[in-house]
Amino acid sequence: AQTVTQSQPEMSVQEAETVTLSCTYDTSESNYYLFWYKQPPSRQMILVIRQEAYKQQNATENRFSVNFQKAAKSFSLKISDSQLGDTAMYFCAFMKQRGNAGNMLTFGGGTRLMVKP
Amino acid sequence: EAGVAQSPRYKIIEKRQSVAFWCNPISGHATLYWYQQILGQGPKLLIQFQNNGVVDDSQLPKDRFSAERLKGVDSTLKIQPAKLEDSAVYLCASSLDWYSPLHFGNGTRLTVT
Numbered sequence: 001a002q003t004v005t006q007s008q009p010e011m012s013v014q015e016a017e018t019v020t021l022s023c024t025y026d027t028s029e030s031n032y033y034l035f036w037y038k039q040p041p042s043r044q045m046i047l048v049i050r051q052e053a054y055k056q057q058n059a060t061e062n063r064f065s066v067n068f069q070k071a072a073k074s075f076s077l078k079i080s081d082s083q084l085g086d087t088a089m090y091f092c093a094f095m096k097q098r099g100n101a102g103n104m105l106t107f108g109g110g111t112r113l114m115v116k117p
Numbered sequence: 118e119a120g121v122a123q124s125p126r127y128k129i130i131e132k133r134q135s136v137a138f139w140c141n142p143i144s145g146h147a148t149l150y151w152y153q154q155i156l157g158q159g160p161k162l163l164i165q166f167q168n169n170g171v172v173d174d175s176q177l178p179k180d181r182f183s184a185e186r187l188k189g190v191d192s193t194l195k196i197q198p199a200k201l202e203d204s205a206v207y208l209c210a211s212s213l214d215w216y217s218p219l220h221f222g223n224g225t226r227l228t229v230t
Binding site for chain 2: 004035042043044045046047050091093097104105106107108109110
């Protein structure tokens with residue numbers, strides 16, 4: 001079974017600064033996907049960024065980028081130029097594909113990020 | 118496009134009562150998921166549908182939880198009877214197919230007293 005670990009329960013950052021959230025995972029799969037989701041107080045899970053394991057290039061999405069270290073099974077999220085609207089819970093998630101049985105998304109325990117003015 | 122719709126937004130019940138949650142996925146999305154998110158934890162998959170068939174219900178407590186997806190569109194998740202440990206947010210998500218990104222609804226917060 002896959003496990004996803006987020007070792008930072010809470011983090012804070014000053015507005016306009018950069019913050020990095022950590023995530024490690026454990027799997028024996030070679031082909032999988034990794035995600036970062038944001039969950040604001042509205043409770044809706046919003047996809048921030050996605051990384052395919054077979055791609056060596058780190059994914060970027062505007063102010064969000066990842067550092068994907070496949071051998072180390074590490075997948076950190078960097079938020080540049082932090083904004084007040086980035087305040088939320090952030091979840092790292094792992095997805096393996098099971099062919100016709102569909103996919104299975106496993107979430108970490110989350111990191112609460114607070115952006116301070 | 119309209120997002121995933123869930124209702125109710127909040128529900129408070131006493132233990133041993135029953136409760137039902139409703140989900141309307143994004144139009145055309147074949148895959149539907151129900152997740153349970155206990156306070157302070159990440160979501161845990163309860164059940165996954167592909168059209169109106171169950172793909173995975175291995176983590177669904179089948180003695181008290183049931184779910185159906187009528188005509189491959191809307192879905193209902195039921196708990197009967199509820200226990201205190203069922204207090205959580207129940208999230209519904211849908212995807213175009215099983216390898217596409219998930220789109221989540223706003224969830225239903227259930228409190229069992």
